[in-house]
Amino acid sequence: MNSSLLTPSSSSSSPHHLQSPATFDHDDFLQNFFSSAPWPSSALDDDAPPPTSDSSLAGFHHHDVDSRNQITMIPLSHHNPNDAVDVNVLYSGFSAGSLPFHFPQGSGGGVMKQSHTQTQSQATASTTTGGTAATPQTKPKVRARRGQATDPHSIAERLRRERIAERMKSLQELVPNGNKTDKASMLDEIIDYVKFLQLQVKVLSMSRLGGAASVSSQISEDAGGSNENTSGQTAAKMTEHQVAKLMEEDMGSAMQYLQGKGLCLMPISLATTISTATCPSRNPLISAVKEAGVPLSPNAATTPLVNVKGASVVTVKDASSVSKP
Amino acid sequence: MASAYNPIYTDVPEKDVFALHFLQTLSNLRTQNSFSSPDNKTSDRVKKIKKAAYVSMARAAGGTNRLWSRSLLHQAAKRNNKNVRFLRRKRRVTWLMRRRSNRGDPIEDVAAERLRNLVPGGGGMETSKLMEETAHYIKCLSMQVKVMQCLVDGLSPK
Numbered sequence: 102m103n104s105s106l107l108t109p110s111s112s113s114s115s116p117h118h119l120q121s122p123a124t125f126d127h128d129d130f131l132q133n134f135f136s137s138a139p140w141p142s143s144a145l146d147d148d149a150p151p152p153t154s155d156s157s158l159a160g161f162h163h164h165d166v167d168s169r170n171q172i173t174m175i176p177l178s179h180h181n182p183n184d185a186v187d188v189n190v191l192y193s194g195f196s197a198g199s200l201p202f203h204f205p206q207g208s209g210g211g212v213m214k215q216s217h218t219q220t221q222s223q224a225t226a227s228t229t230t231g232g233t234a235a236t237p238q239t240k241p242k243v244r245a246r247r248g249q250a251t252d253p254h255s256i257a258e259r260l261r262r263e264r265i266a267e268r269m270k271s272l273q274e275l276v277p278n279g280n281k282t283d284k285a286s287m288l289d290e291i292i293d294y295v296k297f298l299q300l301q302v303k304v305l306s307m308s309r310l311g312g313a314a315s316v317s318s319q320i321s322e323d324a325g326g327s328n329e330n331t332s333g334q335t336a337a338k339m340t341e342h343q344v345a346k347l348m349e350e351d352m353g354s355a356m357q358y359l360q361g362k363g364l365c366l367m368p369i370s371l372a373t374t375i376s377t378a379t380c381p382s383r384n385p386l387i388s389a390v391k392e393a394g395v396p397l398s399p400n401a402a403t404t405p406l407v408n409v410k411g412a413s414v415v416t417v418k419d420a421s422s423v424s425k426p
Numbered sequence: 427m428a429s430a431y432n433p434i435y436t437d438v439p440e441k442d443v444f445a446l447h448f449l450q451t452l453s454n455l456r457t458q459n460s461f462s463s464p465d466n467k468t469s470d471r472v473k474k475i476k477k478a479a480y481v482s483m484a485r486a487a488g489g490t491n492r493l494w495s496r497s498l499l500h501q502a503a504k505r506n507n508k509n510v511r512f513l514r515r516k517r518r519v520t521w522l523m524r525r526r527s528n529r530g531d532p533i534e535d536v537a538a539e540r541l542r543n544l545v546p547g548g549g550g551m552e553t554s555k556l557m558e559e560t561a562h563y564i565k566c567l568s569m570q571v572k573v574m575q576c577l578v579d580g581l582s583p584k
Contacts, residue, residue: 261554265534268557275564288537291560295544298567305574306475 438565439486444573447482454478477502483570494559495566497547 273279273287276294281287347355455478481502484495538553545556545563 261552262531264554265557268554268561272557272561272564275561285533285537288534288541291564292537292540292544295541295560295564295567298564298571299544301571302479302567302574303476305571305578306479 438562438569441569441573441576444483444486444566444569445576447486448479448570448573448577451478451482479570479574483566486566486570494545494547494563501546 269284269287272291276291278290279287281290344355344359347358452475455474480498484498484502534553538556541556541560545560547559
C-alpha cells in the first residue's frame with residue numbers, strides 16, 4: 102500500500118475542508134476527485150454532512166466561504182485506491198458537526214499530510230492555527246487534540262486573546278518603560294501612565310494658566326535683581342512658616358495651602374538633583390526651597406513625582422523654562 | 427510606530443491642531459464674565475481650564491468619531507446643561523460584538539476595570555476595543571501635555 106500524501110495541488114492560502122460523504126463508492130469518488138486537477142481555493146462545504154455525497158463531491162462545487170464553520174476539502178494528489186480507506190476514515194473523522202475554522206492568513210498550506218501509517222501524527226503536525234482537530238479515528242465524534250479545540254467558543258476566545266495581545270504590543274511602544282514582559286505589570290504601567298498624564302494636564306492647567314496671577318501675587322519673586330531676590334526669600338520663608346504651622350494641625354489643609362500657591366513638598370535630595378540638573382544659576386531661591394524642605398522631609402517622601410512640576414513654579418520665575426520632567 | 431506594522435488606526439493630528447483648539451477654548455473662556463473677575467477662586471479657574479483642556483483635546487482628536495472623545499464631550503455638555511445629541515455611528519458588525527463576558531482571565535479583568543474607570547467612555551467596551559481607545563487616548567493626552575507645556579514655557583517670565 103502506498104503511503105501517499107495529501108497535498109493541495111494549488112497554492113491556495115485557505116485551508117481546505119473535508120467533505121464528509123456518508124456513503125460513496127470508493128473508485129467513483131476517487132475518480133471524480135482526481136479528475137479535476139486544479140484545486141479551487143474557495144471550494145468549501147457546509148458543515149452538515151451531506152447525504153448525497155456523490156453528487157456533491159463530483160466536481161466539488163464552490164461554496165461561499167463561511168469563516169465560521171467549515172469543513173475543509175482536501176485534494177488528493179495521488180491516485181491510489183488504497184488511500185480510499187484512509188480517506189474514508191479521515192472523512193468520517195471530520196464529519197461530525199461543524200468544524201469552525203478561522204482562516205489563517207498566511208497558511209500557505211492547509212496541508213493535511215496523510216500517510217498511510219502516520220495519519221494521526223501527521224495530521225497533528227500539519228494543522229494551522231485554526232486547529233482542525235479531528236483525529237481520524239473510527240469514532241465519528243471530533244475529539245479535541247491537546248492544546249487545540251474545535252469549540253467555537255474557544256476559537257473565539259483565542260481570537261480575542263490574540264487581539265488583546267496585539268493591542269497590548271502597540272500600547273507597549275507608547276508607554277515609556279514598556280519593556281515588561283509580564284502582562285500584569287505591563288497593564289499596571291499603562292494604567293499608571295494614563296494617570297500620570299491626566300495629572301500632568303491638571304498640574305499644567307493649575308501651575309501657570311490657572312494660578313499664575315495668584316501665585317505671583319503671593320510669592321513676590323521676580324527674575325533677577327538682588328532686591329527682589331531677598332524679598333523672594335522672605336516670602337518663601339513666610340510660606341514655609343505658614344505651611345509648618347498648618348502641618349501641625351492638619352496635613353490636608355497644609356497641602357491645600359501649598360497647592361493654592363502652586364507649590365508642593367518634595368524631598369530635599371530630589372530638589373537638589375533637579376536644581377543642579379536643570380539650572381545651575383538659581384542659587385538664592387534654591388536655598389530657600391531646600392530650607393523649606395528641611396522640616397518637611399519626612400512627610401515629603403510621599404509626594405508623587407509629578408508634583409515636581411508644581412515645585413518648579415517657585416523656581417521658574419527666576420529663570421527660563423524648566424526642562425520637562 | 428510604522429503604520430505598516432500597526433493595523434489599528436491610532437493616528438492623532440499634529441501639535442498645531444491641538445494648540446489651535448486649546449487656544450480657541452481658552453479665548454472663549456476669557457470672554458466669559460465669570461472668568462476674569464478677581465473674586466473668583468483659584469480652584470474654580472483651575473477646574474475650568476482643566477475642563478477646557480480636555481474638551482479641546484477631545485475636539486482636536488477627532489470630535490465625535492472616537493469613543494472616548496465622544497463620551498468626554500457628552501459629559502462636558504451635560505455639565506453645562508446643554509442637550510447635545512450625537513449622531514449614532516453605524517456600528518460595524520463584527521461577530522465578536524460587544525460581549526463583556528470575560529472568559530476567565532482575572533488578571534486582565536481587574537486591570538481592564540481600572541482602565542475603564544480612567545479612560546472616558548470605557549464603560550461599555552470590550553477589552554480589545556478598550557485597549558485601542560487607550561492607545562489613542564494616551565497619544566492625545568501626551569500631545570495635549572506637550573502643547574500646554576509649550577504654552578507655559580512661552581508665557582513664563584524670563
